[in-house]
Amino acid sequence: MARPDASDLAHRLGRQAEVVCRHYLSNGRRQGNYWQVGDVRNAPGRSMFVRLRDSPKGQAGKWTDAATGEHGDLLDIIRESCDLLDFADVVAEARRFLSLPHPEPEPVSRKSANTPAPSGSAEAARRLFAMSQPIAGTLVETYLRKRGFTALHGTGSLRFHPRCYYRPDEHSPTETWPAMIAAVTDLDGRITGAHRTWLAPDGAGKAPIDIQRKAMGDLLGHAVRIGVPGTVMAAGEGIETMLSLRQVLPDLAVAPALSAAHLAAILFPPELRRLYIVKDNDPAGDGARDSLIDRAGAAGIEAIVLSPEMGDLNEDLRHLGLDALRAGLRPQLAPEDVARFMSRAA
Known part of the structure; x- marks a missing residue:
């Protein structure tokens, strides 16, 4: 070749x-x-x-x-x-x-490969992601499509684990459930953490357990990255919120930070010039928005807030529909980004 x-x-x-x-x-x-x-x-x-x-x-x-x-x-x-x-x-x-983000290469030493990683550590997160598989044809794809997602390109940071450990507290026995595993990466694409969403055995929804989502590893400043960021990107809290935005803006890179506190602390790529901040309609979302606006302004980055009609963008997508979500977001975008990112979905 x-x-x-x-x-x-x-x-x-x-x-x-x-x-x-x-x-x-x-x-x-x-x-x-x-x-x-x-x-x-x-x-x-x-x-x-x-x-x-x-x-x-x-x-x-x-x-x-x-x-x-x-x-x-x-x-x-x-x-x-x-x-x-x-x-x-x-x-x-x-x-x-x-x-795409990739786990670190396997250790050459058999002894080191067999050494358990500390629970909840970045190394444990990398190993969990490495043991998981691409989402195509799995329960993760089933779950995401039931949440209204048809555009799943660029989602290599999401994987499927068929039997992911779940333990509600230190006194309870360990269970296993299928799970969506999301890689949390730094700006160089190195995996620093992972986020688990435990799923029902048929993929129709989340698992019927008390704590359905949990993160591990080093999260501060980092995010789940979907798409390749350039001068424009969007950041928000939840994976499903940001995937909802991609249904309308399929070529825009997005970065779920996984919580309001981590959204406020997300690090900016050096080439970033405009940041869309996708807020959830709650007090924590308001605080993260204000902090991120201040940090972006200090770094010379234009910050634009995107607000949902309901609690978050995935609620808008599922209950109001794609056309309503598109109509609600269009006037909130910079005009040049409507032409650049919304053209395929118009």
């Missing part, structure tokens, strides 16, 4: 070779310094080997199928596993993947 951008993209993917394999060749498994799977189209089996580290024998990401003699790099894996034909689509998918 000798095309412009191919060498650079393949090299960047090679630095995360194991993460690429876990994502696109999910039917395989790690064997020493190789990823072993059936073929480049992600069939179960053991005939194809992907090199996970640079060595005198070859670069990370190079693969060979012993059964067929086929060989290539990680761009070929993306092309074949996603059934893409045009090189432009392969490049777009590779760039999308590289923009």
Whole structure:
């Protein structure tokens, strides 16, 4: 695949070779310094080997199928596993993947890999996210679609865990429930925490438990990041609130901070010039809004508040409908952002 951008993209993917394999060749498994799977189209089996580290024998990401003699790099894996034909689509998918948050590489030492991470720590959050799977075809997708979400592109920061531990307090036995796992990342995309939303076994709603959502790790200043931020982005409290905004503005990067206190402290990307603050209609939301407006102004960032008709934007979406949500948000946006971000949804 000798095309412009191919060498650079393949090299960047090679630095995360194991993460690429876990994502696109999910039917395989790690064997020493190789990823072993059936073929480049992600069939179960053991005939194809992907090199996970640079060595005198070859670069990370190079693969060979012993059964067929086929060989290539990680761009070929993306092309074949996603059934893409045009090189432009392969490049777009590779760039999308590289923009997503990813857990830290697995420790090389077996001893360190088997050492339990401290409960609630950033390391425990990274391991939980690594053990989870993409949401396509899972109960998380079922749950989100029942909440009114049809635009789920760019949601690589959300994953599904089929049996996530739940313990209401230290005196109660541990239970397991399916859960939506959201990666909390810093501005460099490094996972610092995770947020769990426990779900009902059929995905129709949240689990019937006392505490349905809980965060872990280092959250202060960080957020769940959906989409790639540029000069304009939006920040708010809840994941579902911000996904609701993306139903109307599908190309706008959003950052759920998970609580009013953490929203007030969210860190700004250096290129940010306009920040939409999505508030919830409650006193905590008002306080977070005012604090964030002051911080944005001090940093030379224009702050614009987006307010719901009901309690939050997801209530608006579910009870009033997409057209009403769009009509309510349009006059609150900067005119240039209506043309830039709302064009596909108009």
